[in-house]
Amino acid sequence: MPVPSLHHDVPALRTENLTKRYGRLLALDGLDLSVAAGQVFGFLGPNGAGKSTTIRLLLGLARPTAGRAVVFDVPAQDVAAAHAHLAYVPADVALWPGLTGAEILALLAAVGPGTDLAYRDELVERFALDPSLPGRAYSSGNRQKVALVAAFATRAPLLVLDEPTSGLDPLMEQQFRAVVRAARDRGQTVFLSSHQLAEVEAVCDRVAILRAGRLVEVADVAELRALHRTEVTAIVRGPVPDLRSVAAVEGLQVDVPAGGAAGTSRLRFTLTGAPAAALRALAPTDVVSLRLREPGLEEVFLGYYDSARDGGDQDARVAP
């Protein structure tokens, strides 16, 4: 089932001042977000940041205190129309204990936005799911597989996935990434809330980071990569070159390397942007060794998580 091209003209998802208050707790504070059609969009944030609340508002499962959410130009509250464009995998998949996996898949296909049955069979194979077991017999990972198979088999133009891989083993996680890429290649939009930073780095085109109910960053993954600073460690023999005048160099430290030969010095600095100037400054020196280290995107993400400490958010702590 091809994805209607009409969907590429309008954002798959849009929220305007979306706000949700539970009594005294402000779970979501004026979220403005737009997800272009055809993207794999990562939705990150510490526990309690408001990710699942956002998704429940997008699905009309919860009613916003203020603001609105729109799915392909259909108000999220109009679920009969909005949900014809989307499929959903909840964070905590609960299945009917008395229905078998096959029965649950049949029911979800019957009520869902239309299912590609041949692809569903393929997905059952790929995720190594045994659909003959009753719902109560599935482990949490297998419950997630049932929901993932049902959602990816729909070919809905928007897939809303709330921490879909928290119970999957590494092999299944690989399958998941492949299936997400296949969905994007088909033109589907994937809205992926996740704590698996490596997974987000691997599959997402763009990410939003939520903290304490507020949006703190929306950026293309490529942009975030460009923000990378390279950590450089150089050991030189003889006179130490003067790098302070090089604009791209920051945090320069010079010391004697542990166990290094006499007359050697260790230079450590971070490099932002093009390395040419720094390399030119090092070139005349007798460089014994040069090590460049690129921190992964994970560390960039963690930086956003961690700065929650400054905001005093108790839930938003990530262990170092």
Add this chain to the structure above:
Amino acid sequence: MIAPTAPLVAAPAATTGPRRAVTRLAVRQVRRGATIVTVVAGAMSAVVVATYEGVIAGAPGGAASLTALAANPAIRTLFGAPVALDDAGGFTVWRLGTVLTVLVGTWAALTAVRVLRGEEDTGRWDLLLAGRVPATAAVSRHLAVLVTAVLVVGAAVTAALLAAGTDPTGAVVHGGSIALVGAFFVGVGGLTAQLWPSRGPAAGAAVAVLVAGLLARMVADGVETLGWLGWLSPFGLVAMARPYDTDRVLPLAVLAAAALVVLVVAVGTAGRRDVRGGVRPTRVRRSRTALLRSLPGSAVRATLRPLAGWAVGIGAFFLLIGLIAESMTRFLLDNPQFADLARQAGFELDAVQGYAATLFALLAVPLGGFTATRIAALAHAETTRRLDLLLGAPITRLRLLAVEAGTAAGGALALTATAGVAVWAGTSLTGAPLGLGAASAGAANTLPITALGLAFALLALGWAPRAVVAVGMVPAAGGFLLTVLADSVDAPAWVAALSPFTHLAPVPAAPPDVPAAVAMSVVAVGVAVLAALGYQRRDIRGD
């Protein structure tokens, strides 16, 4: 990071033992329901016993009208044989004994299933049993708390009777009877919670035992040669104790022993099975997807099995009513002076029609239970987050509500028809004069109350989803309790008018009260509209 000097075995931080913590958890789970049941049982007893002298004994017609009331076979079937109507305590026992034992027994069994199997179903017991308390101890602590709760209920009834100055022995025997029936059904609920691997069937099995006990008592009362059946029923045993009359202790001793056996077996079974499993391993069966191709189909499918259980229970009860109708009413034909007295006191009971009409009214109570539990199943699917998957599909909440309410209403219609056919089958077999049309009309006469029950359950779902069963039971079970109480204390007319049973004509003995039926239906529709508004406006919630 853990410091290397951290001790490998930490001393328990809590000051009290783990078993006492489990006991406190159990108390928290049952205290609200226990308080309500205690207050209802104590207050109803207190009101009935306190107003006996002024209202019943001093009423126009006095003892004669009371005897006529007691002689009404329908009333005898419902409330049991009267033993000491000349005594305030004896009258209270006759009037409230069966109602209160059924109330306490049902609460005890369903609460035992809820706190044991229900909690286990949610996975919370995985956490609990990962602690230092073994499963048998956790189960026995919960059961002990529940047994204590029903003892308190019995004590409240005894206190109410003592406060009114009735004979202390009778008061203790009656209070003890109620407590022992409660304890027996704590055990039954505790045992079915071990045997069945999920809450619904376990609750159904426990209620089936209760209904079977009621039926056995009715047969024992109505058929002389089967009187021994009373010894097999908790309700029969407490009837044989005859409080305020002979105050027999032996039947109560038998009941106490039976309760103890069931409780011990329940705890023993808990130690012999997997947590989250039943005694038998879950079977793998073939997938059947025929009814799962649409939302209404899946709702029907989910209803079929519980509906079958309710149909068996209601069918058996009303078949029995039909079978004994002739022998019960013949008593009146043989004693025309009773019938005359009864007619003077305003009872239409010299015919099978009058008998059937009175008992058909009772049908609204189990039907209220059926609709409340069906809507409660929808609330349960929501709190366990099962609905998230369905509501992620293009299904509006209004549609879901309409489908579920429609399925529950269809099931209620089927059960109503079952009751009508069952009574007719019983009367046909014994040659009593009651046609299928008359029997069906008698059953259908209760439909407005059933509609009210369904609407109230929906109202709770829309605005207070945790209270679906309690609110859904208000029109039928609450109304029935109110009618019993109002009749017993000669309450002002406006109090009685609050109960929908007051507005029910005795069909098939009299033509139906169409305006009242229309009024009740209109109220039901209005309440359902209010329910739909609430359900669409609120958040879908998890546990």
